[in-house]
């Protein structure tokens with residue numbers, strides 16, 4: 320269900336974002352639906368074969384030095400490949416094994432945020448809420464997050480998240496108590512009004528984690544790593560899938576270039592991973608700075624702080640305040656957060672001038688009351 324800033328409510332930095340055209344509609348759905356659609360579209364490509372239920376045991380390495388990845392092992396049998404793409408997620412066994420075997424061990428950065436999630440689905444009715452969705456990020460502040468998003472099957476998906484030991488728990492009562500601590504009442508009111516369908520699901524995310532393949536002088540040939548296997552961000556910023564897709568796009572370009580120059584032999588060269596990691600690092604830099612920079616707004620966050628993050632956070636706080644009254648600022652900010660534009664888009668002189676003008680008009684600065692959107696009365 321596509322929705323945009325005209326009927327969405329995003330509460331951040333003490334008030335709601337000004338509503339209007341935020342530049343990019345949001346498609347809201349459950350993960351199984353998203354994955355099912357992507358999988359069926361990929362499987363429909365004429366030159367793609369998908370094998371389901373297959374576990375890669377390990378990569379196979381060439382006998383000669385320097386070691387090269389020459390395929391994967393499945394059910395004890397070697398499957399040769401010109402290029403293996405490790406997109407097996409944050410805990411990539413391939414990355415661990417190659418590091419342990421001393422083949423390649425990129426430096427890893429971890430920024431500890433210790434997020435506890437609780438999610439559930441609610442039955443959705445037409446009179447529940449005047450808006451199409453509500454998202455709340457109390458950052459800076461308690462760092463509590465809450466979202467109620469419409470998904471297929473006339474349901475709301477509710478997600479609550481707290482950091483550094485502040486957990487929404489796993490029961491209706493603990494979720495409601497947590498939601499009542501958010502600066503918008505909407506999430507708690509929807510939890511009270513609507514019937515829960517299905518279980519409460521919980522998830523723990525200890526740290527953002529980045530494997531710096533771009534810093535490896537001689538990456539192993541025949542292998543590239545992307546998506547969460549290379550970099551997994553604090554999910555609260557919602558950038559993991561976009562960043563993975565952008566890395567896949569870069570891989571497509573690099574493969575096209577090397578195949579054009581050296582045919583399939585180019586796929587087996589160490590030039591390919593070198594080029595790929597160099598460019599993929601640029602794709603990952605922006606969301607990494609946004610996510611871990613933002614997390615350092617909490618004093619319990621651990622790990623290496625990106626240079627300039629205090630100044631960046633101070634400016635972003637002004638951008639958020641200005642977005643309370645300026646749709647143009649809301650749009651520019653939204654496009655950067657969604658990785659449609661680089662963070663430098665927020666430094667354009669005309670935008671900076673608008674931020675300065677509008678930050679003082681935020682209810683947070685003026686003391687004006689924040690008007691919350693209406694939720695129907697509890698129906699249970």
Ligand SMILES: Cc1cc2nc3c(=O)[nH]c(=O)nc-3n(C[C@H](O)[C@H](O)[C@H](O)COP(=O)(O)OP(=O)(O)OC[C@H]3O[C@@H](n4cnc5c(N)ncnc54)[C@H](O)[C@@H]3O)c2cc1C
Nearest residue numbers: 373374375406407408409546547548554557558559560561
């Ligand atoms: C709670 C939460 C909320 C999130 N919300 C958002 C959001 O709103 N927006 C957003 O953009 N991102 C979000 N993310 C991040 C997003 O889910 C990830 O960035 C994205 O899924 C990464 O995709 P991936 O394919 O790299 O890894 P994964 O999604 O982890 O997929 C890895 C796949 O590899 C398979 N695999 C692993 N090992 C093997 C093996 N040996 N053999 C065969 N297969 C294997 C796994 O089964 C899995 O299917 C969220 C993450 C979490 C945890």
